[in-house]
Amino acid sequence: MISHLFQTGGCELSFGTRALEEVEHTVGPLSDQRTEGVRDVGVSLLSECVILGNSELLALRSEGDVIIGGLFPVHYLVPNSQNTYNSKPQNLPCNGFDDRAFRWMMTMIFAVEEINRNPALLPGVTLGYHIMDSCDHIHTSLKALLSLLTHSTKGQNTLDSGRCLTGSPITAVVGLASSSPTGAIAHILGPFSIPLVSYFATCACLTDKHTYPSFLRTVPSDLFQVRGLVELVKFFGWNWVGTVGTPDDYSRYGIQAFSHQFRQLGGCLAYHLTIPQSPTFVEIGAMADTLQSSKAKVVVAFATEGQLLELFSEFHLLLQGTLGFSFPGVYIPGLREFLLKVRPKAEPGFEFHNMLWEEVFDCRLETFLFSAQENTTDSPERPVCTGSEDLSNVHNSYTELSKVRISYNVYKAVYAIAHALHDLLECGSVGATTAEAGCKKNASKPIELLGYLKMVNFTNQFGEKVHFDDNGEPVPLYDIINWQKDSKGKIRFVKVGSYDGSVPMDQQLQLNQSKIVWTGGLSQVPVSLCSDPCPPGSRQARRPGEPQCCFDCLPCAEGEISNQTDSTECTKCQEYYWSDKRKVECVAGVDDFLSVYDTMGIILITLTLLGVVMTTVITTVFHHFRATPIVRANNSEISFLLLVSLKLCFLCSLAFIGKPSTWTCRLRQAAFGVSFVLCLSCLLVKTIVVLLAFRSTGPGSGAMKLFGPAQQRTLILCTTAPQVCLCAGWLSAAPPFPFRNPTYQASTGMIVVECRELWPAGFYLVLGYIGLLASLCLLLAYLGRKLPDTFNEAKLITFSMIIFCAVWLSFIPAHVSSPGKFTVAVEIFAILASSFGLLLCIFVPKCFIILAQPEKNIKKRMIKSPR
Missing domain, CATH: 3.40.50.2300 (Response regulator)
Incomplete structure (x- = not known):
């Protein structure tokens, strides 16, 4: 189906009798009274x-x-006259x-x-x-x-x-x-x-x-007609149209102006066809094939009706629905009666009348005044005109004059x-x-x-x-007419709007769409596009080597939207806003953090509380059996300090759960760093005590006297103080702060709230110092792993340090690669894993002996010959 938007003969959509009849009915009395003093002319x-x-x-x-x-x-x-210049033309x-x-x-x-x-x-x-x-x-x-x-x-x-x-x-x-x-x-x-x-x-x-x-x-002028045509095409959303013209100034200038203005509004021409002066059947057929095969369903024609006649004959069934610009029609009183008085006569002055008669009644007059002017298409088969035929009974473009x-x-x-x-x-x-x-x-x-x-x-x-204006132009005023079929199947012109080029731009085009009947009697506006419109949420992607109206539709990227049809670009959402699922609206990003209500948060809190409870239980057991040899071995005071530091390690993980704030961002890393250093300092002292105790000649040896409780406390203080100073300086000079990061989980529209480090080196120095103490503990514990004692803690410390080091070595790559809140979860997991490792490896075996094997908790079993 092709919907036409033909402009023919300089705006008026009317054709000769061999094409389509035009509606120009005129009725009214004929006044032929002469004014006195004026010479009679008559008809x-x-x-x-x-x-x-x-x-x-x-x-x-x-x-x-x-x-x-x-x-x-x-x-x-x-x-076509071919003059040889050898004879008179x-x-x-x-x-x-x-x-x-x-x-x-x-x-x-x-x-x-x-x-x-x-x-x-x-x-x-x-x-x-x-x-x-x-x-x-x-x-x-x-x-x-x-x-x-x-x-x-x-x-x-x-x-x-x-x-x-x-x-x-x-x-x-x-x-x-x-x-x-x-x-x-x-x-x-x-x-x-x-x-x-x-x-x-x-x-x-x-x-x-x-x-x-x-x-x-x-x-x-066509200048206004072209503007109106472009506005009309724009109004219906047609951006892919074909043009048909003829090799004359009207067509050439009209199509050139239309094409220029149409392209400025983003439209494209699918093709341009030029009808030759005397087209052959093959040429007409080729043009008809182009019209039918093109995806452009709208044709803009600048040509006279005579030149379009043969092309229209190929599409006479599709002409219903054509829109065109026409001059405002009027009824001229007396014109119809004047025209109906025309009669054929075989005398000078009536040659054109005779031609009209033969054309209208499809007959032939037997007598012509000038044989050279005879209709060359006359045929003896045509009936002879009587001259008494009645023009008033004829309905064609000559007699139908309601509006001329x-x-x-x-x-x-x-x-x-x-x-x-x-x-x-x-x-x-x-x-x-x-x-x-x-x-x-x-x-x-x-x-x-x-x-x-x-x-x-x-x-x-x-x-x-x-x-007339300075250029000799009248006021540009047009009627917009629609070709519609009447009950008899004939084409009639119905006014459906107007275009006034003398008023402001937004008021020039006036249309009554409810009155328009399109091709096939449809009321829906036909679509003439090279590519279907890109819906909101997508953008146009030009096809290489094709006009701008031919494109593919690509969805907007994450964080971008397009809320209009046929957007050429997607708009990036502002910071902390994200595109919805349809990519048509920017919505505020949802803050994402490791919440106490998340499944992961609940699990980690449960493990933290379990660790705190276990530490408390072990502390209670040790306190209750503090007089027993297994508790008193290796300085029970350090054991209790180690249990306290482990409890702090478990508790510091809670500072990582929940929405980050200024105080939690500062507290979490400091509490983590100091707690673990305190824990490792205690382990380091215990390891040194074990090594000194079994490598000396006896319990009362000089080595043990030189590293007594006071020295042990001093060592713990000296090894913990650097971490305290480092954390204090870090938090004073460049403390971490809460930051809403929209980049981690952009696909889900989540804004990850995290603690951003102004000085990342501070965190790695804290972690490095913990690693240094852990490595030193592991080394010393490894050296004392084979000491001959039933309750030798070196083995337990060695195993716990292996777990500790393994956990924190794995933590570094996991921490770097984990997105968003999972970074926090990885750090909490490392804290809990290492804390549980120390708690289970060092204290659980002793509790088992205290509670399940009390017979081993005697001094006799504690001391064994060096041999």
């Missing part, structure tokens, strides 16, 4: 063959004091009669006659016309223009009978429909300052007053010229007649009329203010 037309070289051109002409030229594309197909007739363009021509005649009947406008002066067929081609338009400029009436260009304008040449020209022929004509008329007022040439290139100084128009658009532009062009001429003729002295004033001002000069035409400003009978 009978004078026609003559204007000789240009050896070629004859048909024209409609009516005499008047002021002659207005007219150029209309009554035919839209020009035969032949005047080949144009083909493809356009009854709509003929209606424009007749509207000019209607406007001229209506002005002539108006006593308030140009009193005493009648307008005449000289109208020719331009065939919608540059060459034929130029030929017709030269006929207009070189032709004059039989009268003399002198003041005669009070009519100073009798016999004057063309004063102004109304035309043309296409931009390229109009540009060519404007080039010629410009140096002579002959006004050219176009009713349908919309190319923005014609705005250049240096190139086209005498050009004006009653149709808005281009015809209204022609109507305004004629009235603008008439008002300018009226202002020019009234510029004389007070009391002078119009004719006298005009003669004094040499009103026959077109340059005089051009100056007044640029300044014309009047309100017509339809309430519209007609004037």
Whole structure:
């Protein structure tokens, strides 16, 4: 399915009878009463063959004091003439009669006659016309223009009978429909300052007053049409469209301007097709295949309806739903009746009438005035026209006139010229007649009329203010119409909105979407995108070598969001905020720490309390049996101090659990460092006592006297003091502080609250000093492991130190690699493991003997010969 957004013929979406019928119905009474003093023109037309070289051109002409030229594309197909320059070129007739363009021509005649009947406008002066067929081609338009400029009436260009304008040449020209022929004509008329007022040439290139100084128009420039088209495409979200044009100025400039503005808004062109002047069946088929195979479901067309006719025939089923810009239509009273009076006649002046008759009724007239102008497509099989056929029963673009658009532009062009001429003729002295004033001002000069035409400003009978800006442009106002099928299956135009280029940007486009019917009778807006929109939470990723509208959608990275459709970049959340699961919103990060309510926290607290309870129980047992040899051995005072230090080791782990605060960050490392150093100092003293006791000659030896209780306390104090000083200096100069770290668990949106070390070396110095004492204890205990005593503690200390060293050597890599709160858990585990190792290895065996084997807890078993 393809939804079209065609712009044809400079905004009006209407076509010849071989394409689609347009809706322009006009009803109303025809007033043909003449104003007294104005020469009767009527509907009978004078026609003559204007000789240009050896070629004859048909024209409609009516005499008047002021002659207005007219150029209309009554035919839209020009035969290819191949001149050999060996003989005089032949005047080949144009083909493809356009009854709509003929209606424009007749509207000019209607406007001229209506002005002539108006006593308030140009009193005493009648307008005449000289109208020719331009065939919608540059060459034929130029030929017709030269006929207009070189032709004059039989009268003399002198003041005669009070009519100073009798016999004057063309004063102004109304035309043309296409931009390229109009540009060519404007080039010629410009140096002579002959006004050219176009009713349908919309190319923005014609705005250049240096190139086209005498050009004006009653149709808005494509500049506004393009802006409206871009706004319309943007409104419906179409960013992937195709364009169709023709090799002329209107199409070329229109598509160029549309493409430029469309790309500025982020749109892309899927393709551009150019319809040749005379396309072949193969070329039309190839273009149709491109339209159908493309992912672009919207086509923007800048071309005349005649050039689009064959292409449209391939898609006639899909034209329903087309949107287009059209000029506001009006009902012109009397126009319909005037048009219905047309009748065929086999006499001069009715050649175009005869062509219309044959076209509308699909018949052939037996008599032609000029055989050279006969319809070359005529066939004997066609029935003969009787001439009594009734146009009122025909429904086509010629007779359906409820609201005319281009015809209204022609109507305004004629009235603008008439008002300018009226202002020019009234510029004389007070009391002078119009004719006298005009003669004094040499009103026959077109340059005089051009100056007044640029300044014309009047309100017509339809309430519209007609004037031109500095570039000769009217007010840019459009209707937006939708092609819809009626109950009979015929295409009708329904107004669904408007575009006013003279108001602020946000008010220019007005649409009633509920009235739009799309292709296939659907009410849903069609989608025309190269890539489906990227939903919120993702971003566009351009495909290499493809337009910007073709992309892939990639999800936003962790910590980034996109809360709009088709975001080109993801936005990083601010610090301590994180993206939600859909990556569309930044949410505050959740503080994550080793809580007392976490499973891991509960387990570690339980183990800590177990260690405290066990230490308390062992302390109670030792205190109760303090007089026994096993307790008194190795200085019971040091044993109790060791139990106290172990209890502190267990308790310090509690400072690591819970949300870090200023005091817990400072306390935890100091308590850990001092407690373990105190514990190791006690073990070091016990180890030294064991070594001295069994390597001396006896219990009362000198070595033991030199290392008595006082010396033991001093050693404990001396080995603990450096750690105390280190911790005090560390906490005073660069204490750890609580820090919310969003980097560890970014994927879950957790903000890890941890204690950050300002001076990490302080922690490693504390840990290093503990390692130094542990290594020294291990070495001394290893040396005394084989001492001959049943209650030799060296073995127990050795084994406990092996566990201690193994735990803390494993702690370092685990501590570095563990993320977030697991770093704290690893440190607590190391504290508990090493504390349990010391408690179980040193005190549990002694408690077992005290409680389970009291017979071994005697002095006799304590002393053993060195041998």
